[in-house]
Amino acid sequence: GxxxxxxxxxxxxxxxxxxxxxxxxxxxxxxxxxxxxxxxxxxxxxxxxxxxxxxxxxxxxxxxxxxxxxxxxxxxxxxxxxxxxxxxxxxxxxxxxxxxxxxxxxxxxxxxxxxxxxxxxxxxxxxxxxxxxxxxxxxxxxxxxxxxxxxxxxxxxxxxxxxxxxxxxxxxxxxxxxxxxxxxxxxxxxxxxxxxxxxxxxxxxxxxxxxxxxxxxxxxxxxxxxxxxxxxxxxxxxxxxxxxxxxxxxxxxxxxxxxxxxxxxxxxxxxxxxxxxxxxxxxxxxxxxxxxxxxxxxxxxxxxxxxxxxxxxxxxxxxxxxxxxxxxxxxxxxxxxxxxxxxxxxxxxxxxxxxxxxxDLEEIPAGELELGVPEEPLEAGGDTLDDLEGGDGDGITLGDLEGDIGEITLDDLEGDDGEITLDDLEGSSEDVTLDALENADEEATLDDLEGKGD
Structure with a gap:
């Protein structure tokens, strides 16, 4: 000026x-x-x-x-x-x-x-x-x-x-x-x-x-x-x-x-x-x-x-x-x-x-956003942390959870009975008590939570 x-x-x-x-x-x-x-x-x-x-x-x-x-x-x-x-x-x-x-x-x-x-x-x-x-x-x-x-x-x-x-x-x-x-x-x-x-x-x-x-x-x-x-x-x-x-x-x-x-x-x-x-x-x-x-x-x-x-x-x-x-x-x-x-x-x-x-910025439609979904879907029965991680221990990703479905619903997590209970998470039909979690003297481990056989 x-x-x-x-x-x-x-x-x-x-x-x-x-x-x-x-x-x-x-x-x-x-x-x-x-x-x-x-x-x-x-x-x-x-x-x-x-x-x-x-x-x-x-x-x-x-x-x-x-x-x-x-x-x-x-x-x-x-x-x-x-x-x-x-x-x-x-x-x-x-x-x-x-x-x-x-x-x-x-x-x-x-x-x-x-x-x-x-x-x-x-x-x-x-x-x-x-x-x-x-x-x-x-x-x-x-x-x-x-x-x-x-x-x-x-x-x-x-x-x-x-x-x-x-x-x-x-x-x-x-x-x-x-x-x-x-x-x-x-x-x-x-x-x-x-x-x-x-x-x-x-x-x-x-x-x-x-x-x-x-x-x-x-x-x-x-x-x-x-x-x-x-x-x-x-x-x-x-x-x-x-x-x-x-x-x-x-x-x-x-x-x-x-x-x-x-x-x-x-x-x-x-x-x-x-x-x-x-x-x-x-x-x-x-x-x-x-x-x-x-x-x-x-x-x-x-x-x-x-x-x-x-x-x-x-x-x-x-x-x-x-x-x-x-x-x-x-x-x-x-x-x-x-x-x-x-x-x-x-x-x-x-x-x-x-x-x-x-x-104004142009918005990207949600359907056009690629999330990198893996080719193989998550197999049924994989209810341990290793199963969720894909067995390679490199963390849970959105692709691991979604599989080819693209969405996670409560039914996918719950199974057929419509409720999520500690039994479902543990792979056991027994009630969970403080003693069970603590093993009386020991601290709770992932094995206790996951069920040793699963």
Whole structure:
């Protein structure tokens, strides 16, 4: 993400988006949303997107006569749109803390992410038509040219997801692959990054961020263990059961709670502190773990924009030199639309769970599992340990017990009388007494139990 922000990636993405969707109603607004979502996905930080993409597009939006308040709200809201798309860093951190498969979490976020993009995109198009915004004429040759220039960056999510879903890359391998891929294309293909002048500074900046994340992860492991051992989630659940009886009510109150959390806490800290508390409670109410993760992150995404203390409001205020009170009014329509997208995502879990079924493991039918059954069945009358072992003393195996039948029934063990008695086990009709087992002075032996003649 730091490499892409320092290179010419923002400019190439804006040019690409403008060439392909600039001809549509509200084209430049759609360019802003698409470029912001793509950039946030790989940087993992909405603040970086506001500074990089917003810094490029806010002057362009104002120059094209888009209302300033709309433009401010658009670049501020666009900064957090990519958090639901793979391989967003919050998705990975949530998967680690919640103990769910990160590959499935990547898939779970795709459709809800598209819903949020559509909600804001429709609003942007309506605004463009209403204000008679100019459009860029579509030029296929020019569009293909911008695609060719940005082909290496456009290919990154395709290659990355293909590697993860095919099993060629694991999560930690994908992280290293992405960093190496971006370094190669920015330093050797586009030559935007100097290995001697720029790379050491970028490494220092990224280490500072990821060092903090590693500390958060270490804290998360210990904190989660403490909460579980102290039974904090169970105590909260006991308190909630008195006034929450349905999953609908639980999700409603969870959304309200998480919106407040998103306003007050950094997303990484919120994941560490809140996730261990809500996961057991959500499980009790039958909420799918991947659906819960997407609802959680979407709430925090909206919380970043929600007045009065949403973090992105202050970043935009600083970056564009506008009073934060102006940002409050600017983002309200976008917050309202994102809340609609949140309601749809929350109460239509199909959006979060459908794609996760694509990576479910295929079960092996029981009949196809070979157990290595021996060729010769167990002979009748073999009621000693040697007989059961097959006479070679190498242990009782499932094949020895099953023979060719494939199943062991009580009748096989009991004989014809339907009962298992010590007489059956001993091969004798005499009652078993303590004296018989002990032989008065001696300890019981296998011969005593088996019957000396059998």
């Amino acid at each position: 730091y490499l892409m922000a320092e290179a010419g990636t923002p400019k190439r993405l804006v040019a690409l988006s403008r060439a392909w969707v600039g001809w549509m109603p509200g084209g430049l607004a759609l360019v802003c949303l698409g470029a912001s979502a793509f950039f946030t996905t790989f940087t993992g930080g909405s603040g970086i997107t506001i500074v990089a993409i917003g810094g490029l597009l806010f002057p362009a939006l104002v120059s094209d006569k888009y209302p300033e308040r709309f433009s401010l709200g658009l670049v501020t809201a666009g900064g957090s749109l990519g958090l639901l798309f793979p391989p967003s860093l919050p998705l990975i951190l949530y998967g680690v803390v919640a103990g769910v498969l990160i590959e499935k979490l990547f898939l779970a976020g795709i459709l809800p992410g598209i819903v949020t993009l559509l909600a804001l995109g429709i609003y942007g198009s309506i605004t463009g038509v209403k204000n008679k915004m100019p459009r860029t004429a579509f030029d296929l040759k020019g569009a293909l040219s911008t695609l060719w220039v940005a082909k290496w960056e456009v290919a990154l999510p395709i290659v990355l997801l293909g590697g993860l879903l095919s099993g060629a890359l694991r999560i930690h391998e994908a992280a290293a692959f992405t960093a190496f891929y971006v370094l190669v294309i920015e330093a050797f293909v586009y030559r935007d990054i100097s290995l001697h002048r720029d790379l050491p500074r970028i490494i220092r900046e990224s280490i500072t961020m990821f060092g903090a994340i590693l500390i958060i992860l270490a804290t998360a492991i210990g904190f989660t263990s403490y909460l579980i051992q102290a039974q904090v989630p169970m105590r909260i659940l006991d308190a909630m059961e008195s006034f929450i009886s349905t999953p609908f009510m639980f999700l409603l109150l969870l959304n309200v709670f998480l919106l407040v959390v998103g306003m007050l806490m950094d997303i990484f800290s919120a994941i560490v502190v809140v996730v261990p508390l809500i996961v057991p409670i959500a499980t009790h109410f039958g909420i799918d773990p991947y659906h819960l993760g997407i609802v959680f992150l979407l709430n925090l995404e909206i919380g970043y924009l929600t007045p009065p203390v949403g973090l992105n409001l202050f970043i935009s205020s600083y970056r564009f030199d506008r009073p934060v009170t102006v940002l409050y009014r600017s983002v309200l329509p976008f917050v309202g639309l994102l809340l609609v997208a949140l309601a749809i995502t929350t109460y239509v879990p199909f959006l979060s769970t459908y794609l996760t079924t694509w990576v």
